[in-house]
Every structure is written in structure tokens, then in C-alpha cells.
Amino acid sequence: MPYTTEEGGRLNNFAVEPKVYTAEPPNNSQKRNYLIGGVAGIVLVVGLVVLAAFVS
Template sequence: MYTTVNEDGVLNNYATEPQMYYAEYPAIWEQRKYVIQGIFASLIVTTLALVAVSVS
């Protein structure tokens, strides 16, 4: 932790910053996994919307 003291004696604490890195483009199998997750998520949302419409 990085700490500074100003002229009034007030302490300022600063967190250490993490190491930065660039994201890498997802591989083909990761892209397919994201598509499958998107399909399941849209099915869940559609099902919830249909249940809400049918109940009301």
C-alpha cells in the first residue's frame, strides 16, 4: 500500500494497482460455448415472459 502525508499530517492511502494485460480473442471452442450459453439464456427469458403473460 502506498501512503502519503500532506502538510497537515493527514494520511492518504492508495491501493497498489494490479498488473495490466490485454484480453485475447476467444478460441473457437470458447465462441461455441458462448453461443450455447446465449441460446439457453434466451430460452429462459422467453419462457419467463410467456409464463408471465399467461398468468396475467
């Protein structure tokens, strides 16, 4: 564990930093899945709004 000593003798314990990496852009399959999920979410929200309007 990396400790540092501050003035007055106090110890500070710092967390180990994770390894840094660059994110990869989504491939075509992931893009298609995002699109399908987005459309399904929009349909769900619109359906709930219509249902709430119909019930009230």
C-alpha cells in the same frame, strides 16, 4: 504500503495497483459456449413468457 503526506501532516494510504494485462480474444470453443448459453437464455425467457401468458 505507499504513503503520501498531505498538508497538515495527514497521511494518505493508497492501494497497491494490480498488474495490467491485455485481454485475449475468445477462441472457437469459448465462442461456441457463448452461443449455446445465449440460445439457452433466449429459450428460457421465451418459455417463461409463454408460460405466463398461458397461466393468466
